[in-house]
Amino acid sequence: MKNIRVPSGLRDFAGGEELARQSVVNQLQTLFAKYGYRRISTPAIEYYSTYQLGYQDAEDEVFYKFFDGDGRILTLRSDMTIPIARYASALSASEAPYRFTYGEDVYKVNASFAGRRNEVTDCGIERIGGEDGDIEVLWLAAKAMEMIGGDNYVLEIGSAPLFQKAAEAAGLQTEQKKVLADLTDRKSMVDLNAFLEGNVKDHQLRTFFANLPLLNGGADVLHDIAKLTDLKMIAEECEVLMALYEGLEKLGVSDCITFDPGKIPHLNYYTGIIFEGYRQGAGHCVLSGGRYDELLGRFGNPMGAIGFGVKIDYLPLQKEKEKTGTILYPKGMEAEALKLAEKEEGSFALRCVEVTEIEVIR
Numbered sequence: 511m512k513n514i515r516v517p518s519g520l521r522d523f524a525g526g527e528e529l530a531r532q533s534v535v536n537q538l539q540t541l542f543a544k545y546g547y548r549r550i551s552t553p554a555i556e557y558y559s560t561y562q563l564g565y566q567d568a569e570d571e572v573f574y575k576f577f578d579g580d581g582r583i584l585t586l587r588s589d590m591t592i593p594i595a596r597y598a599s600a601l602s603a604s605e606a607p608y609r610f611t612y613g614e615d616v617y618k619v620n621a622s623f624a625g626r627r628n629e630v631t632d633c634g635i636e637r638i639g640g641e642d643g644d645i646e647v648l649w650l651a652a653k654a655m656e657m658i659g660g661d662n663y664v665l666e667i668g669s670a671p672l673f674q675k676a677a678e679a680a681g682l683q684t685e686q687k688k689v690l691a692d693l694t695d696r697k698s699m700v701d702l703n704a705f706l707e708g709n710v711k712d713h714q715l716r717t718f719f720a721n722l723p724l725l726n727g728g729a730d731v732l733h734d735i736a737k738l739t740d741l742k743m744i745a746e747e748c749e750v751l752m753a754l755y756e757g758l759e760k761l762g763v764s765d766c767i768t769f770d771p772g773k774i775p776h777l778n779y780y781t782g783i784i785f786e787g788y789r790q791g792a793g794h795c796v797l798s799g800g801r802y803d804e805l806l807g808r809f810g811n812p813m814g815a816i817g818f819g820v821k822i823d824y825l826p827l828q829k830e831k832e833k834t835g836t837i838l839y840p841k842g843m844e845a846e847a848l849k850l851a852e853k854e855e856g857s858f859a860l861r862c863v864e865v866t867e868i869e870v871i872r
Contacts, residue, residue, distance in 0.1 A: 519620060519628025526829035531822050533830060535613040535633045538654055538820060545650060547611035547635050552593035554615070558583040563808055564592040567778050572619050586617035590632055591802070591817060598638045599809035606639020606813055613822075626794075627823055634799065634819030641814045644783055644801065645757040651787060651797060651818050652763040658796065658825055659789030663766055666726075666788065668773025669751060670780045670800070672735070673722070675743045680715045690719065695774040697723040714739045722772035729755045731769045754783070779805040785818070791826035834859055838869040 516522065523531060539549065558575055559582075562568050574586040587593055590612050598608060613633040620626040635650060637643045648665070655663040673694070677687045686709055693702040702723070706716045718738040725731050729752060736748040751769065758764045773784055782801030789796055799818020806813040835858045839847035844860070847868055851858045854870065 517628070519626075521627070521629075526832055527827070529830040529832065530827040531631060534658060534822055534825065534827065535631065537657055538633050539611050539613055541653060541657060542611040542635050542650065545609070545646070547609040547637075550594060550597065550610040550612050551614060552587065552590065552597060552612075554587055554617075555584050556587050556593060556596075558585040560596055561585060561588065561592055564595060564779065564805060566808070574617050574619060587614075588618045589616050590614055590634065590819060591636060591805070594636045594638070594817075595805050595809055595815070598636075598813070598815075599806060599811040601638075601811070603639060603811065603813050607643060608638045610636045610638070612636075630824070631822040632819040633822055634797075634817060636815060636817035638806065638815040639813045641803070643814075643816050644754055645761075647799070647816045647818065648754065648758060648783075648785065649761050649763065651785060651799065652758065652761075652766065654818075654820055655766070655787045655789065655797060656763075658820065659787070661766075662790035664768055664788045665763075665766055665785060665797075666768050666770050666773065667751065667754070667783055667785045668770045669747055669783055670774075671747050671782065672744065672771055673774055675747065676715060676718055676739070676741070679741055679743070680710045680712060680719075682709065691774045694719065694722050694772050697772070699723065714741075718744070725772065726770045727768055729764075729769065731771065735771045751783070779808075782816070787818075787820075789825075792824055794824065796821050796824045833857065835870065835872040836861055838863050838865050838871065840865050840867065843868060 558573065561573065573588055576584055578584050594610055594612070601608060611634070613631065615629055616632045617629050620628055635647065637647055652665055655665055673691065677690065682690065690705060693705055703720060706719055710716045710719065721738055725734055732748045732752050736745045755764060755767060758767055773786070779802040780800040781803045784800035785798070786795040787797030797818055797820045799816070801814070801816040803814040806815060833856065835856055837847050837851055837858045837860050839860065839862060841862055844862065847860050850868060850870070851860065
């Protein structure tokens with residue numbers, strides 16, 4: 511028999527493993543529906559130009575690309591935010607906010623040694639319209655983490671404006687911002703300090719950027735980061751984050767909340783908070799999201815938005831036991847066996863064997 515395999519980064523799911531995955535998706539979507547999020551499904555194939563418009567700095571090599579009959583470039587969707595933003599661009603802003611929940615496969619070409627899959631089931635929400643909603647979405651992110659991680663989870667919150675506003679105050683150009691963001695994200699302290707010495711003249715801002723990768727923890731971190739510079743815009747952003755923390759504290763989920771001022775968004779459409787969820791037993795984050803107030807404007811219908819997705823395939827799930835009985839039937843009595851299966855409670859697989867009468871095995 512030929513050894514026919516699936517492409518690198520992809521895999522099959524069947525039986526109890528697939529039941530466990532779908533069970534989590536159903537539980538999450540039930541949770542989201544309770545708060546007014548309605549289901550949406552988008553095509554698995556989009557025009558590549560849609561992602562180019564949405565990302566603006568799309569990394570060409572991470573997309574699966576091919577052509578339609580007219581020679582236009584198509585791509586498998588690499589996330590759900592861009593397709594939902596495309597869909598929402600035709601909606602009336604006056605009727606906002608719109609709440610969507612999804613559970614779909616997304617595709618991205620990852621390096622074979624990166625430990626990430628190229629096809630992942632993504633289940634999450636997008637809240638489109640209005641400048642509010644941060645508390646609501648963070649609350650649902652925390653509830654989702656409780657559902658998939660019990661008490662052993664952390665929801666780590668960062669802020670795109672903390673980095674962006676300080677970088678603008680330092681007079682950094684686009685390429686310099688990219689280098690600084692990469693060094694900060696990787697916590698490459700030696701290279702980071704060398705970059706700051708050569709590119710940031712203001713002593714306070716050098717101190718600010720040098721400490722971004724080092725500060726991580728509870729709400730006290732926000733006070734620490736605000737003290738690093740006398741920039742009013744930084745203090746104001748820290749106050750915004752503190753207000754979010756206080757709101758989550760009232761909701762009873764603050765114990766699992768931490769702040770990471772050095773969390774740098776990997777996508778340039780994030781304009782506000784960014785956050786990731788971690789749980790025991792998973793190798794990397796299983797939930798990620800943030801606020802992206804400028805994305806809908808790129809599609810011609812400016813509206814604020816925020817959302818997150820849970821990467822189902824990165825969860826350490828236990829296989830669910832398949833509860834399927836068996837109905838044995840003699841040759842020539844398949845119709846009778848099917849009628850019996852219809853009447854019986856539960857699910858049954860039929861088998862034609864050498865028996866004299868139909869038997870039900872639960």
